[in-house]
Amino acid sequence: MITLYGIKNCDTVKKATKWLAANDVAHQLYDFKKQALTAELLTQFVSQSDWSLLLNKRSTTFRNLPDDIKNNLTDEVMFAAVLAQPTLLKRPLLPLNGELNLGFKAEQYQSLFSDK
Numbered sequence: 001m002i003t004l005y006g007i008k009n010c011d012t013v014k015k016a017t018k019w020l021a022a023n024d025v026a027h028q029l030y031d032f033k034k035q036a037l038t039a040e041l042l043t044q045f046v047s048q049s050d051w052s053l054l055l056n057k058r059s060t061t062f063r064n065l066p067d068d069i070k071n072n073l074t075d076e077v078m079f080a081a082v083l084a085q086p087t088l089l090k091r092p093l094l095p096l097n098g099e100l101n102l103g104f105k106a107e108q109y110q111s112l113f114s115d116k
Helices: 011-022 039-048 075-084 106-112
Strands: 002-006 027-031 093-096 099-102
Touching (some): 039 093
Antiparallel strands (some): 002 093, 093 099
């Protein structure tokens, strides 16, 4: 069973979970609103991607960050900010085969699960 990381009420996460269900891919949702984003889990995400890809800079959460954080996007600053507000991450996150897949596109998922 795979784990999809995100927020249940996010439209993109809804599309991804709907696609997984329709294509008989056993999955569970790790909802950041109900389950804490741990430092270990965030470290895993960062090791498989970089901040420029992981951060959802179009999100309201990012736009509402204080300027001193937005203007100082070091690894340490972002790590602390994302732990405090997991909605700063792009969604959904799908770790699969040693890679972290960001967002949802049906074509991408079709390719990822074509040999299941």
